[in-house]
Amino acid sequence: MVDVSQPAARPRVSARIGAIAPSATLAVDAKAKALKAAGRPVIGFGAGEPDFPTPPAIVEAAVRAAADPANHRYTPAAGLPALKEAIAAKTLRDSGYEVSPGSVLVTNGGKQAVYQAFATVLDPGDEVLLPTPYWTTYPEAIRLAGAVPVEVVAGADAGYLVSVEQLEAARTPRTKVLLFNSPSNPTGAVYSPEQTEQIGRWALEHGIWVITDEIYEHLVYDETVFTPIVKVVPELADTTIVLNGVAKTYAMTGWRVGWMIGPDDVIKAATNLQSHLTSNVANVSQRAAIEALTGDLSAVAQMRAAFDRRRRTMVSMLSQIDGVQIPVPQGAFYAYPSVTGVLGRTIRGVTPATSAELAALILEQVEVAVVPGEAFGPSGYLRLSYALGDDDLVEGVGRIVELLGEAR
Structure with a gap:
């Protein structure tokens, strides 16, 4: 007899592409923006992008280029x-x-x-x-x-x-x-x-x-x-x-x-x-x-000065938390504190065992979005970008300091 059984269903997505993990940093940033759009006072430390506008001379060059048919x-x-x-x-x-x-x-x-x-x-x-x-x-x-x-x-x-x-x-x-x-x-x-x-x-x-x-x-x-x-x-x-x-x-x-x-x-x-x-x-x-x-690098120098100021503020505030170790970042615009001394302690009835669980707790309890260390390798760390406004930075880190200060 002819076998008329249906062949086994093949996966709809290739194994190669299906195995890719989504960008954790973009996912955290998207979640923070969605919550903010819903009216929540979320402060996001997830995205790795400057909060400054592109310098005007660069924008003006683009406007001129858009009008030139050679660029079409x-x-x-x-x-x-x-x-x-x-x-x-x-x-x-x-x-x-x-x-x-x-x-x-x-x-x-x-x-x-x-x-x-x-x-x-x-x-x-x-x-x-x-x-x-x-x-x-x-x-x-x-x-x-x-x-x-x-x-x-x-x-x-x-x-x-x-x-x-x-x-x-x-x-x-x-x-x-x-x-x-x-x-x-x-x-x-x-x-x-x-x-x-x-x-x-x-x-x-x-x-x-x-x-x-x-x-x-x-x-x-x-x-x-x-x-x-x-x-x-x-x-x-x-x-x-x-x-x-x-x-x-x-x-x-x-x-x-x-x-x-x-x-x-x-x-x-x-x-x-x-x-x-x-x-x-x-x-x-x-x-x-x-x-x-x-062009010249004057706008770059101004942005770097702002990042430097925010860096020092963030490190100073995070260093106040018992159980947090934070090497002073010397470049880029990220702080990467070790939070292993906080894990395993109880905070508002929850005892996070991983940095992913701690990041979720921070978002839930004080509406601050950070990226857990699991996105970058081992658990036990948080990444916070200081490429955001000074006021938001102080408010957001202040919420974290207050929350983690309750760890017992």
């Missing part, structure tokens, strides 16, 4: 030649080494640069050393490339900075890439020039590629300096991909302009990938980015 058509997938030249000039100005415009690929925000960098150099089974805590997108992009993220954890006691010894202990014959992020999201940690050189020379010695995310390069405080890894170890240039963008420095998160800098063969391959994914970045945004990169 397709342009090269790798980016406008003028923007690639501006990125090369900016790299020399800010990072101290020369790159060719041909070694630059303009992407739809830094996040696309992250994905394409991993997709271009990784094969299934390759391993990526991932200093932890990490930005939530890194491991998902690594897995999408078929590779394996290998977490190398540095806690609050180490200032969230991994050592060469830790990296060496995690290295295997399958290790192909080291992800390097300084200044760091989520911790605000910044590697010193000496630490950066040590890690770079270790990677060079073992033939390990470096993907370095430098998007917070201009946001460093006190006497801290940003150290481009290719500057201190120039020999790494042939096995390093530099990721960057205008989002954080120029308050342009919504404009979606990032870039990759790397060896010509890698950039050519990534450009081929992008030609099928998205083609060119929006021309108006690219023209705005040219204005940002070729």
Whole structure:
């Protein structure tokens, strides 16, 4: 007889895409905004974006670009030649080494640069050393490339900075890439020039590629300096991909302009990938980015001064909480307190055992949204962005201080 039974139903979503975790930071921000829209007095510390408007000169350049018919058509997938030249000039100005415009690929925000960098150099089974805590997108992009993220954890006691010894202990014959992020999201940690050189020379010695995310390069405080890894170890240039963008420095998160800098063969391959994914970045945004990169940095200095003030306020207030340990962030615009000393204690009848449970309690009890450490690696931490207004910052952190002060 002919078997007329129905075949087993196939999954509607591929296993590869179905395994992706949503962005925890965007989820927290969306929830906070939804509650606020519903009339709740929620203060959100989740989103990693400046609260300032894009500087006027950049906006005006975009307005002019929108009126120019030349920007109404397709342009090269790798980016406008003028923007690639501006990125090369900016790299020399800010990072101290020369790159060719041909070694630059303009992407739809830094996040696309992250994905394409991993997709271009990784094969299934390759391993990526991932200093932890990490930005939530890194491991998902690594897995999408078929590779394996290998977490190398540095806690609050180490200032969230991994050592060469830790990296060496995690290295295997399958290790192909080291992800390097300084200044760091989520911790605000910044590697010193000496630490950066040590890690770079270790990677060079073992033939390990470096993907370095430098998007917070201009946001460093006190006497801290940003150290481009290719500057201190120039020999790494042939096995390093530099990721960057205008989002954080120029308050342009919504404009979606990032870039990759790397060896010509890698950039050519990534450009081929992008030609099928998205083609060119929006021309108006690219023209705005040219204005940002070729203009002065006075607006950047003003924003950095505000972030610095808020950083000091947030750290001072959080340090008052019994059981909280908070290394002073030296870069970016995040504080990353360890809350392990609070977990297991009872707060308003609830005893949170994880930072995810603590974050949920904070949102429920005092209507403040923070991102739990589980989004960035181990439990036991909270990430709070200080890229929001001073008054909201003081009010929101004050609510947390009061709530956690009840822990027994």
